[in-house]
Amino acid sequence: MSIHFTVSGLTRNLIHSLGLDHEWWPKALTPEQKLLVECYLAGQIPESAWNDYVFEMPELERHVNARRGRH
Template structure:
């Protein structure tokens, strides 16, 4: 017997926020997401708006963390 289930976006976000996902590198960003990240890191997007974007696209925060860690922010 096998059990199949899908992980909803909310559950995926929870797993990510708890650090239980073991992705080595964040997924590549679309050109629009990359521009959004660049604008945020340049201080053109307030933190309150950024948190809304991150809620919708959690991979943005992973990319921001990687850029900060590399000193590229």
């Protein structure tokens, strides 16, 4: 009998068991959301448009902040 775990699964379980999975922890994005984040960070999306995206999908802001090193 063998048991297989992925490192990401173990990490996620550890974070959850320690109670560290608060809302600031970025959740997985869809490919479209990842593209929006990359375009925004590259300066290709104006602030006004970005604010509209963030209003609809607040998780985008958490990912940007995590990428910039601010949690």
